Amino acid sequence: MSLLLQIDQQLKEAMKKKDVERISVLRLLKAAISYASIQKAHKELSDQEVIGVITKEIKKREESIQEYEKAQRLELAEKEKVEIAVLKEFLPQPMTEAEMEELVKKVIEETHAKDKKDLGVVMKTAIARAEGKADGKKLQEIAKKFLS
Numbered sequence: 001m002s003l004l005l006q007i008d009q010q011l012k013e014a015m016k017k018k019d020v021e022r023i024s025v026l027r028l029l030k031a032a033i034s035y036a037s038i039q040k041a042h043k044e045l046s047d048q049e050v051i052g053v054i055t056k057e058i059k060k061r062e063e064s065i066q067e068y069e070k071a072q073r074l075e076l077a078e079k080e081k082v083e084i085a086v087l088k089e090f091l092p093q094p095m096t097e098a099e100m101e102e103l104v105k106k107v108i109e110e111t112h113a114k115d116k117k118d119l120g121v122v123m124k125t126a127i128a129r130a131e132g133k134a135d136g137k138k139l140q141e142i143a144k145k146f147l148s
Helices: 003-017 020-039 047-070 074-088 097-111 116-130 136-147
Strands: none
Touching: 003 020, 003 047, 020 047, 020 074, 047 074, 097 116, 097 136, 116 136
């Protein structure tokens, strides 16, 4: 089942259960996906592109959490954390650190990267191969460690 269908199905179930928070998050996610589709000339997004949209939405909420915590608005930060939990349900199982290191090693070998100048090529390939299963910042840390 495609990711878009799963999101639609989860939204219907949330509506039946009258789960207001979940309905709100899923509707916002569908709006973000629709916006991304419009940017792609109304083409239906692939699962990989939908994962990208979900990841972007999670990052927005993580940034909001940091700002809310700085402003001592813990109730709003908690609301964002709940939204992140709902969004993460649609992401693939994240890679372990060992898997990320193995991926970066393979990419470095294949691209013949030697130092930090080649970091861009390594990151582009590694992120594409991770298919949304790994955090870009963590991959970059690992790549820098191996390229130094």
